[in-house]
Amino acid sequence: LVLVGATGIQPPEGDQILDQFVTSATDYARAGFADQSNFDRLFESEPSVDTLEIWEINREMTTRVAWKPYMFSLPLVKLIGGIKAPTLLVWGEEDRIVPLSSGQRYQSLIPGSRLEVVKGAGHFVEYEKPKELASLVDSL
Numbered sequence: 001l002v003l004v005g006a007t008g009i010q011p012p013e014g015d016q017i018l019d020q021f022v023t024s025a026t027d028y029a030r031a032g033f034a035d036q037s038n039f040d041r042l043f044e045s046e047p048s049v050d051t052l053e054i055w056e057i058n059r060e061m062t063t064r065v066a067w068k069p070y071m072f073s074l075p076l077v078k079l080i081g082g083i084k085a086p087t088l089l090v091w092g093e094e095d096r097i098v099p100l101s102s103g104q105r106y107q108s109l110i111p112g113s114r115l116e117v118v119k120g121a122g123h124f125v126e127y128e129k130p131k132e133l134a135s136l137v138d139s140l
Helices: 025-031 036-043 049-066 076-082 100-109 130-138
Strands: 002-004 088-092 114-118
Touching: 002 130, 025 036, 025 049, 076 100, 088 100, 088 130, 100 114, 114 130
Parallel strands: 002 088, 088 114
Antiparallel strands: none
16 A cells, blocks of 8 residues: 555644645646645646646545535545555645654654655645655665
8 A cells, every 4th residue: 555645634733734726726736746846837827727627627526525624524534544665654744734654654654654855846646756656665
């Protein structure tokens, strides 16, 4: 099992998952990158209307499946300890969407799990550090 910057459990008190409904879609997506030039390379400095439309459709679906409570499930905390599969948790060191404390909480709840923090990456590790992520997954 590999979780990369996963939502699903509530961060410890004092931390929170960035609320995508109180910021523009572009600002939210930008928050996922440690290096803004990576965002610009993928989406240009101003994303196309087509891209913005896709992001809005995705936000609508997020509202349907992950609202109340926002981006976490209360029962999951009790269930997650039953995971038996080798589990790798990967977090960008500069993740401004899902705090590293969530990764640390996952690690404390999943027996034998391993947390790897990727330097120079935000929430979208797969875009900013794809080789590093592939290497970590390959190490399982």
